[in-house]
Each structure stands twice: as C-alpha cells, then as structure tokens.
Amino acid sequence: MEEIRKKRTGVLLIQLGTPDSPKLSDVKVYLKEFLNDPRVIDYPAFKRNLLVNGIIIPFRVKNSTKIYQELWDLSGGTSPLLTYSESKKKLLQERFKDEDVTVHLAMRYRNPSMDIVLEEMRRQNYDKIIILPLFPQYASASGGTAIEKAINIIRKWWVIPEISTVVDFYDHKDYIDAVVERTKEFDIKSYDRILFSYHGLPDQHVDKVYDDGLCEDQPCETELNNKNRFCYKAQCYATTRAIADKLGLTEDDYTVAFQSRLNKKWLTPFSDKVVEDWAKEGAKRILAFSPAFVADCLETIVEIGVEYHEDFQKLGGEIVQLVPSTNDHPRFIDCLEDLVRNRM
Template identity: 60%
Template sequence: MGATTGVLLVNLGTPDSPAVGDVRPYLSQFLNDPRVIDIPWLSRKVLVNLVIVPFRAPKSSAIYKKLWTDKGSPLLYHSENAGKLLQQSLGPDFGVHLAMRYKNPSVPDVLEEMRKRNYKTIVVLPMFPQYASASTGSAVQEVMDVISKWWVIPQIKVVSQYYDHPLFIDAFVQRARQYDISSYDHILFSYHGLPKRQVDKVHLSGVCKDNCMHEVNEENKFCYRATCYATTRLLAGQLGISSDRYTVCFQSRLDEKWLQPFSDKVVEECAKKGMKKILVFSPAFTADCLETVIEIGDEYQHLFKENGGDKVQLVESLNDHPTWIKCLEDLVRTA
C-alpha cells in the first residue's frame, strides 16, 4: 500500500540560473503577484514590466552570480535536502514534495504529480515561519487555485505559521550557540521587509499598533510585525540576550513606506557608534538565500566596514539542521 498523505513544502523561489535571461522571468512572475505588489492591476503592470524588471534584472543577475554554487541555488538545494530528510523521518505513509512559488519546480507541476498519487490527504506547509500575505498567503492561494480545478479534491490541511513552535526556536538557538554571543557588541534580528500597508490590512482597525511590538493577541495573531517581534523575544529569551543588546529590524525594502527600522540603517548606526562586531539572525528564512548570504553576509559586511566596524557575522539559516527536520515532522503530523 502506498503513501496516503502527501506533504507539499513550498518555498519562495529562485531563477533557474543566474543569467539575465532566467532572472528576468523570475522577477516578472514574482513582482507581478498582486499579493506581493498590492496596487491596482494596470499600475502594477506598468511599474513591474516597464520599470522594475528591465532595470533590475541585470543587477539581480550579477548578485545571483555571487550567490550561485556548484550545486546551484542555495535556496533550492537546501530546501530539497530538507525535503529528503523529512521524507526519511516521516516514513512510507507520507510522500514529501517540494515546490517553489515562483519558477521551478513549479506549484502546478508538483501538484499534478501529487494528483496522480491519489493521496487521501495533502498537507500544505509553506516554509515561512511568520504569516504574511505576500509569502504564505500567496503560496496557499496558488495551491488552492490549482487544486480547486481537480475533479477529486482530497482533504487539505494548511500550516499557516509556526514562528513560536518550540523546535523551530530551538533549531535557531542551536545554530546561534556555535558563536560566543557575549563577544558581540550588538545583535540584530533582521526580518524580510513588507510595505506597512500590507501589515495594516491584517488589522480590523486598519492600523498596526505599537502593541504589536510587545505582544501577540487574538487581534494581531496574523500580523507579520507582531510575530516577528514575538520570534525575537522567544529567541532572545532562550539565548539570554537582554533587550538592550538587540534590535529588531527589516531588510530588502523597495521604498521608505516599508516596516522600520531598516536593517542596513541599523548596521550603519552600529558602526558609527563604535561597535566592531555584530551578530545577525534572519529568522524569517528557513534556508540560506540571496537575502542572507549576499545581503547580510556580503553587503552589510561592506557597509559595516565602510563606517568603521569590523565584522558582521550571519547566523546561518536552518537549512537541513536535524532539529528543523524534527520541527517539520511535528508540523506535518499535528496538522
């Protein structure tokens, strides 16, 4: 008897190669997603297709060339490896599949393979710890759009977020303990940025309030800012880092209307205050990628040194850490 439960891991995505010809369609698919750039259709098409992609593709291609390894895209091969290890942990009653929200392996192609397996249940597990419409919401919508066209729709279970799962926190804690945290002048918890308007939309009042930086409650339980701060409190608590020794910040912004403080500005300020060593977590990512390896490990390192600092140390993402695989297994089994 074959597997009865299919598991669909979904990560963000990656170009097929760092060549401009592959980066361009990746950026186009990504940025034309209305959950990513949530402005009117025509405005988005003009902005993305006539302004952002033509000018950004060559620059992004150069950055992806720095990121690429002999094994290809780190985001893809780390995610693939996690999927293989999860399959081993779950055993023959489960079938684990990996898709990328943008480009390959595509959600429609992977779901077609899963449809042919005729699973009784499918567990959809986006690999984003904190819910955001632009990440988890987009992945789930794409999956549901495809499955809704099937003649037979099996039982579907969705894991929407797991920022506070004890094994998720413990996996990052174990990653961090390879460093002497007390030797760093400051610690940054840097999360991927979002337009503030997208965070505001989560709230019935239409405004993300300052209490989101201090607590998660029934109103803000799906607020990205609230869960990022909650993730930080959990990690800092486990690692014994006092609140005066760390800063929560947000990276990869497109304009000034995104969540603040901005990570690059915090890095610059730390250097100008005379700090020489900073340690940076990026707990919105479960696999190392452009935003961790290049943006933090390379670009922030240069920025820090330019302003008088010495070393920006990135705490690696979870990748295929054994505790992370246990976390994924528990999320699947308890979905």
C-alpha cells in the same frame, strides 16, 4: 474479515522560488513572475504592470543578475535555497519512511513548478494533502500567496481530498531551538551588537491585517494578541522574544529590524540603516540573525553576509557575522515532522 485500507498522505513543502540559473534571461523570467503577483505588489493591475514591467524589470534586472551570480559563486554554483529545500524534503521523507506519507517540494515561483508537482500529487490520489509553506511568520506575500496558488490549482480537480494547511510556525519550539543551535557556532558574548533582521514588507501589507486601525496602533513590538495574531510584524517580534529568551538576552541586548525594502513606506527600522548607525556609534562586531528565512539565500548570504559586512567595515566596523539559517539542521526537521504529524 475485510482489510482496513491505510490512508495515504501527501505533504507539499513550498518555498518562495529561485531563478533557474543566474543568467539574465532566467533572472528576468523569475522576477516577472514574482513581482507581478498581486499579493507581492498589491497595486491595481494596470499600476502594478506599469511599475513592474515598465520600471523595475528594465532598470533592475542587470543588477539583480549580478547579485544572483555572486550568490551562485558563493554557494558552489547552485542556488542554496533550492539545495537546502531539496535536502529538507529528503530528510523529512526519511522520518516517514515506514509510513504512507510522501513528501513533495514546489516553488511558488519557477521550478520545481507547483502546477507540475500538484499534478503529480493529484495522480497519486492521496486521501489527504498537507500544504506546508516554509515561512515561519505569516505574510500575504509569502505564505499567503503560496497557499492561495495551491488551493487555486486543487479546486479545479474533480476529486478534492482532505486538505490541511500550515499557516505559520513562528513560535514552534523546534524551530526556535534550531535557530538557537545555530548560534552555538559563535561566541555571542564577543559581539557588541545583536541584530534580528527580517525580510521587510510594505506598511500597507500589515495594515491590511486589521479591519480597523493600522499596525502602528497595535502593541506588535511587545505582545501577540487576538487582534494582531496574523500580523507579520507582531510574529517577527514574537519569534525574536522566543529566541532571545532561550539565549538569555534582554530587550536591551538586541534590535529587531527589516531588510530588502523597495521604498521608505516599509516596516522600520531598516536593517542597513541600523548597521550604519551602529558603525557611527563605534560598534565593532555585529552578530546578525535572519529568522524569517529557513534556507540561506540571496537576502542572507549576499545582503547581510556580504553587503552589510562590507558597508560596516567601510565605516570602521570589523565584522557583521551572519548566523546561518536553520537550513537542514536536525532540529528544524524535527519542527517539520511535528507540523506534519499534528495534521495527519
């Protein structure tokens, strides 16, 4: 009797990316690749080139390099995003050690390069490839661009295997539980303000989700429906409600805000302004979540953990305490395993 061949699956975990080092030359290369992506800065090519290569890079690269150096210093001389992503890959692979599943890791920008990693996967001749961007909430500038690049590479192959894609997991039980487990490291009742800070997006990015009308016309702060299903803002609020429910928090107990803006036409309220206003109101202790990030990085460790904390203290506050990202917490690996198994 002919033996039935076992089907082989390749899993591609995709993170945003990181400079190869905190040297100015490496930071410059990273920022140029990142900011020239039309899904990140969705201007016409000429305008985007002028803005990025003529203004942002020349005037901001030195300051960005200082911040990345600070991140490296605070993280033992390495990129925490890369370190935690590699740990995720290893731990997820262990969950499939006795199965025909191989886990790979690539960055949308810089290294490990998606071109090189997918070429390795092509040579493995998998029956199926599962594309899993590590972004809980969908945004064109994160999960969208990661999926687009992977598909653009794969579509050039002569043999294209079965493809399955994870678009988001903003409400996955194990992801929510991983965030909640991280909170257990702190006495939540000892904080007088709770902040859920998500990475910001230009207003026009969420507006493009809708065929008619704007994001502000939708009840994104209170519900997720068929129309705003893929709206980043709506998913952020949905994630927050799920976490708050597990923690026994009411809507009056926390504030959702958005960080890392480039100008005023981004999602509001702005996290840094919320922290500033709370300090002026006499708040002393802030507990800050960053659920959009599943690996601690510049935006969590430096922007929230250092900059917001220092600014808060200057205005009379005592502490902005960052709740660590899910990183390689076992419950988050449970989430990744479940996402993969559901698509096998």
